[in-house]
Amino acid sequence: MRGVDSSSDVFRRIEMKYIDDEEGLKKYFAAFRLLDEIPIRVIVVDEFGDFFDQKSCYEKYGNSHGRDLAMVCTLALCRNAIDHVNEKRGLCKLLLSDTVGP
DSSP states (O other): OTTOOTTOHHHHTOOOOOOOSHHHHHHHHHGGGGOSOOOOSEEEETTGGGGOOHHHHHHHHTSTTHHHHHHHHHHHHHHHHHHHHHHHTSOOEEEEOOOOOO
16 A cells, blocks of 8 residues: 555554354444453444345344344444443444445
């Protein structure tokens, strides 16, 4: 990359965690309450909607809006986890991205 120093301290502080599905996302955020110290400043969830499969959400919730329900429940869990972190440290932000189309 032009103009970017790859040896910069900023890059050493970035940690990546790959999560495969809705359950993994829920487990990740649910674990926040178990930690005494959370060294995270920003959590980025890329392509949030891709974690929710229409068919499995329909089967789980028995509703044609199952995917929407699953997303809302997970968003509530994410928000709760971030609020918990911020009560202890006040520094964590959540950024969700989701794109539509090819």
